[in-house]
Amino acid sequence: MDATPPNAVPNAKESDESLLAIFVSPAVWAAHFMACYITAAVWCEKFSGDSLSLAPVRVAFGVYTLLAVALIGVNGWFGYRRIRRTPGDHAYGADRAEDRHRFLGYVTTLLAGLSLVATLFVAAVALFVETCH
Amino acid sequence: MNRPADNDAPEGAPKNVQEQRLLETWRTPRGWRYWSAVNNTEVGLWYTVTSGCFFLFAGVLALLMRVQLATPGAEFLSADRYNQIFTMHGSVMMFLFAVPIFEAISILLLPQMMGARDLPFPRLSAYGYYSFLIGGVFVCGSLLFDAAPKGGWFMYPPMTTDYQPGIGADIWLLGLSFIEIASIAAAVELIVGVLKCRPPGMRINLIPLYGWYILVVAGMILFAFPPLIAGDILLEMERAFDWPFFDPSRGGDPLLWQHLFWIFGHPEVYIVFLPSVALMAMIVPTFARTPIVGYGWVVLAAVGTGFLSFGLWVHHMFTTGLPAVTLGVFSAASQAVAIPTGIQLFCFLATLLAGRVVGSVPLLFIFASLATFVFGGLTGVMVAVAPFDLQAHDTYFVVGHLHYVLVGGTIFPLIGGTYYYYPLVTAKQLSARLGKIAFWLLLVGFNITFLPMHWTGLLGMPRRVYTYPAGMGFETLNLISTVGAFVLASGFLVVLWDIVRPKGKEPYAPRNPWDAGTLEWLAEMPLKPWGIRSVPIIKSRDPLWDQKDLVHDIDEGRFYLPDAEEGLRETLVTSVIDARPEQCLRVPGPTFLPMISAAFTGGVFIFGTYHWWTPALLSGAGAVATILIWLWTGTARVPEKEAKNVGLGLELPIYISGPSSVGWWAMFITMLGDATAFISLVFGYFFYWTIHDDFPPETSAGPGVVWPVVGGVLMLLAYGMTIAAWRLNRADRSGAFYFTLATAALLTVGGAAALFAAPWSTGLDPTRHSYDAIVWLLVGWTVLHAMVGVLMQLYCLARRSAGHMTARHDADITNVTLYWHFLALTVALTVGVIAGFPLLS
Numbered sequence: 001m002d003a004t005p006p007n008a009v010p011n012a013k014e015s016d017e018s019l020l021a022i023f024v025s026p027a028v029w030a031a032h033f034m035a036c037y038i039t040a041a042v043w044c045e046k047f048s049g050d051s052l053s054l055a056p057v058r059v060a061f062g063v064y065t066l067l068a069v070a071l072i073g074v075n076g077w078f079g080y081r082r083i084r085r086t087p088g089d090h091a092y093g094a095d096r097a098e099d100r101h102r103f104l105g106y107v108t109t110l111l112a113g114l115s116l117v118a119t120l121f122v123a124a125v126a127l128f129v130e131t132c133h
Numbered sequence: 134m135n136r137p138a139d140n141d142a143p144e145g146a147p148k149n150v151q152e153q154r155l156l157e158t159w160r161t162p163r164g165w166r167y168w169s170a171v172n173n174t175e176v177g178l179w180y181t182v183t184s185g186c187f188f189l190f191a192g193v194l195a196l197l198m199r200v201q202l203a204t205p206g207a208e209f210l211s212a213d214r215y216n217q218i219f220t221m222h223g224s225v226m227m228f229l230f231a232v233p234i235f236e237a238i239s240i241l242l243l244p245q246m247m248g249a250r251d252l253p254f255p256r257l258s259a260y261g262y263y264s265f266l267i268g269g270v271f272v273c274g275s276l277l278f279d280a281a282p283k284g285g286w287f288m289y290p291p292m293t294t295d296y297q298p299g300i301g302a303d304i305w306l307l308g309l310s311f312i313e314i315a316s317i318a319a320a321v322e323l324i325v326g327v328l329k330c331r332p333p334g335m336r337i338n339l340i341p342l343y344g345w346y347i348l349v350v351a352g353m354i355l356f357a358f359p360p361l362i363a364g365d366i367l368l369e370m371e372r373a374f375d376w377p378f379f380d381p382s383r384g385g386d387p388l389l390w391q392h393l394f395w396i397f398g399h400p401e402v403y404i405v406f407l408p409s410v411a412l413m414a415m416i417v418p419t420f421a422r423t424p425i426v427g428y429g430w431v432v433l434a435a436v437g438t439g440f441l442s443f444g445l446w447v448h449h450m451f452t453t454g455l456p457a458v459t460l461g462v463f464s465a466a467s468q469a470v471a472i473p474t475g476i477q478l479f480c481f482l483a484t485l486l487a488g489r490v491v492g493s494v495p496l497l498f499i500f501a502s503l504a505t506f507v508f509g510g511l512t513g514v515m516v517a518v519a520p521f522d523l524q525a526h527d528t529y530f531v532v533g534h535l536h537y538v539l540v541g542g543t544i545f546p547l548i549g550g551t552y553y554y555y556p557l558v559t560a561k562q563l564s565a566r567l568g569k570i571a572f573w574l575l576l577v578g579f580n581i582t583f584l585p586m587h588w589t590g591l592l593g594m595p596r597r598v599y600t601y602p603a604g605m606g607f608e609t610l611n612l613i614s615t616v617g618a619f620v621l622a623s624g625f626l627v628v629l630w631d632i633v634r635p636k637g638k639e640p641y642a643p644r645n646p647w648d649a650g651t652l653e654w655l656a657e658m659p660l661k662p663w664g665i666r667s668v669p670i671i672k673s674r675d676p677l678w679d680q681k682d683l684v685h686d687i688d689e690g691r692f693y694l695p696d697a698e699e700g701l702r703e704t705l706v707t708s709v710i711d712a713r714p715e716q717c718l719r720v721p722g723p724t725f726l727p728m729i730s731a732a733f734t735g736g737v738f739i740f741g742t743y744h745w746w747t748p749a750l751l752s753g754a755g756a757v758a759t760i761l762i763w764l765w766t767g768t769a770r771v772p773e774k775e776a777k778n779v780g781l782g783l784e785l786p787i788y789i790s791g792p793s794s795v796g797w798w799a800m801f802i803t804m805l806g807d808a809t810a811f812i813s814l815v816f817g818y819f820f821y822w823t824i825h826d827d828f829p830p831e832t833s834a835g836p837g838v839v840w841p842v843v844g845g846v847l848m849l850l851a852y853g854m855t856i857a858a859w860r861l862n863r864a865d866r867s868g869a870f871y872f873t874l875a876t877a878a879l880l881t882v883g884g885a886a887a888l889f890a891a892p893w894s895t896g897l898d899p900t901r902h903s904y905d906a907i908v909w910l911l912v913g914w915t916v917l918h919a920m921v922g923v924l925m926q927l928y929c930l931a932r933r934s935a936g937h938m939t940a941r942h943d944a945d946i947t948n949v950t951l952y953w954h955f956l957a958l959t960v961a962l963t964v965g966v967i968a969g970f971p972l973l974s
Contacts, residue, residue, distance in 0.1 A: 014708060014710045014711045014713065017710045019337065019709060019710065022436065023436070023440075026436065026437065026439075026440035026441075027440075029440065029441075029444075030440060030443065030444070033444045033462065033466060036462055037459060037462050037463075040456060040458040040459055040462065041455075041456070041459055041823060042823055044456040044458065044459075045456075045823050045824060046823060054458060057458065092338050092428075092429060093338065093339070093424070093428060093673075093674060094673075095334060095336065095339065095671075095672035095673065097711070099336075099338055100336045100337060100338045100710065100711065103337070103338035103429060104337070104338075106429045107429055107432050107433060107436070110429060110430065110433035111433055111436060111437060114433060114437045114472060114473060115437075115440075117469065117472065118441055118444075118465075118466065118469035118472075121465040121466065121468060121469045122444075122462050122465045122466060122469075124465065125458060125461035125462050125464075125465055126458075128461065129457050129458045129461050131457070132456045132457070132458065133456065133457060
């Protein structure tokens with residue numbers, strides 16, 4: 001298993017990798033979550049007036065969600081590309097640079113999937129809740 | 134699969150000069166000097182034993198509560214005493230057991246799993262341990278003097294402000310803040326340990342799953358504990374100095390505390406749960422005799438749970454009257470977290486199905502854990518549904534739920550882990566027979582105790598009541614719970630007896646007694662103080678199963694650092710992604726300095742509790758002085774040679790600075806935590822803005838614009854000059870360096886004074902309104918950090934003049950510059966908020 005030279009895959013050099021890439025999608029989820037929470041809290045407390053209408057917040061949720069889904073999609077796509085474009089089998093457990101490369105892509109893709117679901121969960125609130133009460 | 138070869142040498146005897154030197158270098162100090170040890174094996178053991186003692190203490194408190202609740206209208210405990218006991222039970226279990234035991238086990242085992250000789254900052258571990266010990270004894274001791282806190286483990290104001298005049302709440306706030314600092318110290322140590330101290334070749338896709346979990350949990354501590362520290366500061370300022378952060382009559386709001394507490398409190402649940410899952414991830418493959426199924430999925434679960442757990446805190450506040458949309462957002466996240474939590478459990482089940490399972494006591498506890506935790510997780514999904522929670526809130530249903538999650542998720546794997554890892558600590562094995570007896574007593578006792586509580590709760594029995602009247606249907610269920618509690622306690626007694634019973638006549642455990650595949654099982658029996666004979670090259674996730682002759686080659690000293698020619702303790706520092714060797718790191722040996730610094734630091738908090746300000750200030754000065762001595766004598770020392778041959782023809786530098794060095798990472802991680810605490814205070818400012826119609830209030834002059842801007846500009850200038858000084862040092866322009874850095878220090882002092890003048894000159898009175906108080910607090914936080922910044926600048930001036938810092942050896946000023954990046958951000962944000970925001974609103 002040591003026969004493969006460590007840099008057989010383009011962009012599999014250690015200096016080209018970043019551990020931070022795997023955290024991008026969850027961080028986008030967190031930003032989306034906080035944006036939704038803060039917008040709703042501030043609107044209902046300070047601006048909704050007597051009507052208690054949630055309409056602008058629901059629009060804001062929609063905009064945030066589109067943005068978040070796009071960012072998570074891009075991050076997930078980059079992750080998926082790393083899996084697809086790395087030659088060899090789809091394993092990521094061997095002592096090779098391409099396995100490490102594929103592994104980081106794999107985890108990025110999985111976390112993007114989870115972040116997507118969690119983001120849509122939060123966005124769904126805007127579909128069901130119509131007023132501040 | 135290779136079974137490691139037995140060591141041929143007579144027990145404990147060094148085989149050659151190299152081994153002799155290594156043994157001498159890593160030898161544990163004897164006699165009274167034993168307590169000066171800082172090596173992970175000693176500190177980790179003390180940490181484990183101490184947190185185990187706190188667990189037993191809190192367990193006895195639980196039994197006292199169950200005796201009181203066994204029958205209606207009982208008088209075994211008074212209401213006041215009961216309040217103290219339930220508060221201490223929760224607080225001790227969470228702060229003095231659940232979090233510290235994770236740190237303890239990780240400090241003890243992580244270096245072994247990583248094939249490292251020690252963690253990168255042994256004295257920091259020791260400092261954290263002594264802080265924990267002092268703070269824990271202080272908090273627990275209060276119960277003996279009838280002075281314990283009695284506001285519940287969450288200390289809600291106004292219960293803990295207006296209605297508790299004693300010092301109980303202060304003991305909680307200051308004693309536990311002290312321990313939270315110890316937790317952050319451990320988090321720094323563990324993050325740097327996982328990222329930078331792996332054996333060569335252990336790429337990021339090969340690290341043991343325990344490492345991934347520790348990375349996630351330590352990262353969570355870094356973002357979860359600081360909001361609580363910020364909350365502690367606010368609450369203690371209200372109690373000690375009447376700053377009305379939570380007093381609605383003066384613009385405060387008790388809900389702010391609930392937010393800050395639960396931003397900590399919910400991730401906390403996962404902070405205590407994930408390390409136990411990490412133990413499962415180590416134990417399951419061993420007894421399934423196969424590598425873990427879905428390694429990447431488990432990593433997803435660890436990281437995903439870590440993130441999502443920060444979006445759940447309001448589910449503890451569903452009944453506080455927040456808007457429905459807010460409840461919806463947090464309910465959604467509470468449901469989503471079940472996904473990664475479930476994924477890892479399915480991976481464990483798949484591993485067991487894929488392998489050939491070998492029965493054992495540790496595995497029994499893993500099964501108990503899986504069943505119990507899933508049950509608790511399902512009731513968790515029930516209470517995550519806001520309408521159901523409105524019914525179940527503050528009833529015994531929640532008590533039942535949380536104990537299923539915590540005991541199932543945390544305690545059972547820990548007991549399994551104790552049986553599994555005991556040989557790595559004492560070189561002896563625990564009894565399988567006693568283990569099985571304990572297993573049944575614990576599993577049966579646990580379910581008899583906590584299952585009925587779900588019904589007690591649904592019948593309407595509230596939590597935290599010291600008694601209940603007869604005739605409400607609570608009697609039988611409570612009596613059953615009490616009987617179960619004693620069965621449960623008898624199970625713990627069996628485990629305790631198994632751990633402490635004399636084993637002198639029993640043979641040593643065989644090497645790798647469970648036939649495990651991970652690196653920690655290299656340990657020789659009897660154990661050697663050096664951690665590992667030589668630091669190997671790792672090519673697999675289960676190196677003991679996959680790498681032929683690995684154990685033999687390590688024992689023969691055929692890998693890195695097989696010797697200690699200079700008689701100094703050394704370990705390898707490697708790169709984050711591929712674990713490429715980068716540095717031969719010299720780690721410090723035994724010293725009493727951490728113990729003395731922790732005692733002084735403890736003095737600040739303990740004297741502060743009693744408002745004895747002079748001794749508290751003297752202790753603070755003592756702590757600063759001791760820490761300076763510790764830094765001066767032991768960190769960033771210029772080595773006698775630039776590089777060293779670490780074996781296999783590899784030459785590594787001894788001194789490095791910047792992002793490759795462990796010190797830089799420690800500073801970066803610490804400052805992330807510090808910045809989180811600061812952001813929490815800023816959150817407080819905007820929280821008040823949200824809930825008030827006029828904020829800043831018309832009645833307050835505010836801090837003005839001129840002084841804050843003058844202060845900000847002076848400090849940002851100082852920041853620029855600090856960076857310039859770092860460059861000048863690197864260019865070896867000595868005179869210009871001294872001048873620039875000294876000027877920067879003067880500018881910082883001037884800037885801090887100007888910032889202080891802002892609220893002072895406009896007469897803001899922090900006891901008048903929450904606005905005045907929060908402005909003063911933001912200013913105070915920034916000024917305090919500026920003073921630390923000055924101390925660092927002066928330290929660098931002294932280091933260079935003493936020859937300990939040169940153009941090449943510049944770790945001190947590099948790390949200080951990193952601190953200043955964060956300080957500059959703090960200054961800019963403080964000035965922007967206190968001077969800029971009033972102009973907008």
